[in-house]
Amino acid sequence: MEQIIERIDQLWQQFSGQAAADISKLPQSGSDRMYFRVKGAEDAVVNSAIATYNPHIKENETFLSFTESLKAAGAPVANVFAVNEEHDIYLQEDFGDRSLLNELEEKGFTADVFALFQQSLSKLAHLQIKGGENIDYSKCLTAREFGKQAILSDLLYFKYYFLDTLKFPYDKQALLDDFDALSTYLTHTENKHFMFRDFQSRNIMVKDGQVHFIDYQGGMLGALQYDVASMLWQARANLPEEWKNSLLEYYIGEVNKILPNPVDPVMFTIQYNGYVLIRLLQVLGAYGFRGFFQRKAQFLTSIPQALKNLSAFTGNRKMGIAVPEFDKCLQFCTSAEVMSRFEPLRADESTPLIVNIHSFSYKKGIPSDPTENGGGFVFDCRGIFNPGRFEEYKTQTGRDKAVKDFLEQRTAMPDFLNSVFDLVDISVAEYIRRGFASLQVNFGCTGGQHRSVYAADALARHLRNKFKVRVEVKHIEQEAKNWINP
Incomplete structure (x- = not known):
């Protein structure tokens, strides 16, 4: 570094x-x-x-x-x-730190935010059509064009990393035939221009009321509809249906101001629906890969909203092509049975459970549990490379930014915590279900200053976000030194 x-x-x-x-x-x-x-x-x-x-x-x-x-x-x-x-x-x-997603999450669905989405789509149309005229597509990172093979790749990504994890019995050949038909259908478009590939509100920066675009290195030649689908159906943004429809209509109007031969809004929208589906499935495949195979728990928590988006789409949108086996699989993916697999139990006002999380020093011993239940978890953080070995971190704790960056980028702490989350989540869900009142989780390291403090805070944040459960955190060594206030 x-x-x-x-x-x-x-x-x-x-x-x-x-x-x-x-x-x-x-x-x-x-x-x-x-x-x-x-x-x-x-x-x-x-x-x-x-x-x-x-x-x-x-x-x-x-x-x-x-x-x-x-x-x-x-x-x-x-x-x-x-x-x-x-x-x-x-x-x-430098466009600053504020993205369109930040604006949306802090201000909500206001007229000002809607105007920023409109501005983004207007500038997207210009970037795709005018900006793409002199693009050297030989520089593309993967394929030069988002054509049939690229679409098939996204569909198979969804199949292998999400659909197949559900253990749903389907006709494999019939599904592959549907994939082939859909990818062929979507590649037949007259308007192929520069495709941003990851056009989402987090890649749109807002500075002085103007929008700016970042992270387009994955771009290629492709259909105009793909980028609009990416933006309007971003799971985290969760735009209202009326916003999606109005913004799509606005975008088509902006495109028709630039193209010499205007697009037919009806045909454009039908094919747009197909790209919405591709984008939703690509996202589910990514969440499945990151969550199930790379075991990054935070991606699994995004699956419920992605499935809700898919359900909303499949219930109201038409693509102009029949894909019966694929439809059967999509209906299962959006069923209550599958939804329930990914929706974590949520604590409410009547839930008695309190999760007590401690950081401690092994030199002083493992904290006792005075509750009637007793027990819980003790995780040893001493297998993680210690930032306390470096002079610049010796007076800091696991709550200081420099230490956080060190642990996240130079150690195995992220993998360690993913495993911790997997284990603790099982107990928290069961304790909520059975009405238990207490669970203790302890993180120990040599001095109770860096690794254990960071890990305790990370678990507390994870449990609050996922289960909405009450969490009490105590950094035993640091509170004794008055480095961290209780």
Whole structure:
């Protein structure tokens, strides 16, 4: 990490002529890319930038190539200020920390937020059609075009990583035949332009009332409808049906202002429905892969909303093609039986359960449990690499950002916690069901300062979000030192 920061500072100095005043790491997404905010002199023309470190050179070159073409066409993408010789670090314009998803979650379904969605769709239409005119599609990371094979790949992704985990008996050949028919149908479109591929509200930044787009390196040639489907049916956004319909109508109007031959709204919408389905299934496949196979518990908690979206779609939308075996599978996926598998029990006001979570030092011993129930879990965090070995972390705890970044990015803590969540969730669900009043979970490390504190807070956050259960956290060593207030 230190070497990466040094190299970022070198690139900033080449660009600005001065050393950076501050370089701070930003939260990492699911990719290998690492983002940093670089601060320069306040009076400089450019006093802030986002530095990206990515060891995948081809991906960087794709992003830089696409950015150059899109920027030249007036699309709202970032200026790239500098790229190092190795092409694994580049500096780009800083659009701040506020995404369209942040606006939606904090302000709700207001007129101002609706206007931002409209602005995003208007600029998307321009980016796709005008911005795509000079795109070098030979730079695409995977396929040049989102055609039949790419659609089949998304359908099979859903089949292997979600549908097959449900153990539903279906006619395999009939389903594959339906997949083939649907993918053939969806590729027959006259309007293929630049496809953003991951056009969601979290990839739309809002600054001074204007929207800006990031993370389009997965782009390729494809149907206009796919990006609109991605945005309007994003599970986390959970847009109302009237918003989806109104925004789709608005987008079609914006497209028809640009295209020399306007699209037929009815035919456009029918094919759009097919891409909505592809996008919903691709998301379920991703949640299944991350949750069932990579054992990342947070992705499993997103499945219920994704299934509700799929249910809403299959009950009201027509795709213009018959796929009977596929329909049978979709009906099962959205059945009450399947929904109940993923909807966790929720505590309510009558639930007596309190989960007591402690961090402690093994030097002082495992905390006792004074409740009638007794027992619970004790997790040993000493197998996780200790940030306390480094001088800069010795006076910090597992609640400090630098320590959190260390544990999340340089240790096996994420995998450790995924296993912890799997075990504790079983007991919490059963204790809620049976009306038990107490469960204790203890995390120990050498000093009760870094690893155990971080893990205790992470479990508390997970249980509150998933089960809405009452949780009480006590950091025994740190509260004794008055480093952390009770």
